[in-house]
Amino acid sequence: RMYKRQVICRRDINVFNVPFLAIYESLIPPEEEKLKQNQLVALLEKLVNKEWPAAKLYLYGSCANSFGVSKSDIDVCVAIEEADMDKAKIIMKLADILQSDNLQNVQALTRARVPIVKLMDPVTGISCDICINNLLAVVNTKLLRDYALIDPRLRQLAFIIKHWAKSRRVNETYHGTLSSYAYVLMCIHYLQMRRPAILPCLQDMDTTYCVTVDDVNCAFFDKVEKLGDFGRHNKETIAQLVRGFFHYWAYCHDYANAVISVRTGSIISKREKDWTRRIGLDRHLICIEDPFETSHDLGRVVDKYSIKVLREEFERAADIMQNDPNPCNKLFEPY
Ligand code: GTP
Numbered sequence: 239r240m241y242k243r244q245v246i247c248r249r250d251i252n253v254f255n256v257p258f259l260a261i262y263e264s265l266i267p268p269e270e271e272k273l274k275q276n277q278l279v280a281l282l283e284k285l286v287n288k289e290w291p292a293a294k295l296y297l298y299g300s301c302a303n304s305f306g307v308s309k310s311d312i313d314v315c316v317a318i319e320e321a322d323m324d325k326a327k328i329i330m331k332l333a334d335i336l337q338s339d340n341l342q343n344v345q346a347l348t349r350a351r352v353p354i355v356k357l358m359d360p361v362t363g364i365s366c367d368i369c370i371n372n373l374l375a376v377v378n379t380k381l382l383r384d385y386a387l388i389d390p391r392l393r394q395l396a397f398i399i400k401h402w403a404k405s406r407r408v409n410e411t412y413h414g415t416l417s418s419y420a421y422v423l424m425c426i427h428y429l430q431m432r433r434p435a436i437l438p439c440l441q442d443m444d445t446t447y448c449v450t451v452d453d454v455n456c457a458f459f460d461k462v463e464k465l466g467d468f469g470r471h472n473k474e475t476i477a478q479l480v481r482g483f484f485h486y487w488a489y490c491h492d493y494a495n496a497v498i499s500v501r502t503g504s505i506i507s508k509r510e511k512d513w514t515r516r517i518g519l520d521r522h523l524i525c526i527e528d529p530f531e532t533s534h535d536l537g538r539v540v541d542k543y544s545i546k547v548l549r550e551e552f553e554r555a556a557d558i559m560q561n562d563p564n565p566c567n568k569l570f571e572p573y
């Protein structure tokens with residue numbers, strides 16, 4: 239009798255693979271969007287190089303890490319070697335240069351944690367954030383993209399989780415919830431922890447890619463095409479993974495003691511990171527270690543109010559995945 243129930247449960251959840259995959263497909267940006275992005279980057283590069291001929295432009299964030307949904311803003315990093323000028327000054331000058339061209343809503347945000355210039359290109363309709371020398375973000379973008387190439391279930395899961403987080407308004411760091419970057423790391427970590435594992439730990443393998451950025455050594459295995467079909471021994475489907483992900487964050491994660499770590503492919507303890515106390519604004523109520531800036535907790539934005547909101551949303555989602563006859567609609571119901 240037990241056996242029969244299990245079989246029924248398993249078939250039940252798999253009924254939702256088709257609608258979940260349809261949602262995933264509908265979020266993938268069409269090719270023409272990539273073309274427009276490249277067109278804008280070429281224009282920006284031309285303008286930047288007039289002032290700084292040696293400067294290079296890099297795309298980072300979701301337009302380059304393969305976790306970008308259709309119609310996202312793009313993130314651009316300008317690499318400039320100008321030791322004698324501070325970032326705020328470069329940002330002001332950059333804004334000036336771009337202002338004079340055909341670009342709209344050019345704004346210099348010099349006091350943000352990462353100073354940026356924001357703008358909109360009326361030709362392509364794309365909005366973009368430009369930062370200076372934020373090369374760690376360019377490297378973590380590559381790490382995420384390399385993980386996505388290993389097993390298609392990562393991209394599927396992350397699109398669905400990001401879509402859920404946006405619909406439920408728990409993807410707003412200025413309101414104390416998590417960044418898209420944090421959610422993608424949570425997905426990678428979840429797939430690293432499956433048994434059999436669906437993803438390996440690239441930073442725990444032979445180094446084939448190595449750069450030092452801002453005194454941080456970034457080393458990992460990036461010949462992912464050599465990994466073959468790494469996750470093939472694990473047959474879990476997208477619907478099972480979505481259910482399992484929410485179940486983990488609703489009922490299994492040890493919020494008091496655990497830090498999730500993509501760098502090690504495991505859970506580590508808050509004690510070993512000295513993340514047990516509140517220091518300044520860092521409260522460590524949900525701990526997600528940055529894979530390269532290991533002193534950096536991506537959960538630092540979460541406060542005592544937003545942790546409740548987050549955990550209630552995880553529970554809501556877990557319960558929908560467990561019991562709702564139509565989880566694909568209910569999960570994404572606007573908050
Ligand atoms: P969406 O724009 O929501 O689709 O996702 P995104 O991945 O572009 O996220 P976001 O615009 O918030 O961040 C852009 C990129 O900046 C991320 O992909 C990371 O590469 C990087 N980034 C964001 N937050 C942090 C952070 O706290 N630390 C570090 N090191 N990098 C970050």
Ligand code: MG
Nearest residue numbers: 299300311313
């Ligand atoms: Mg972005």
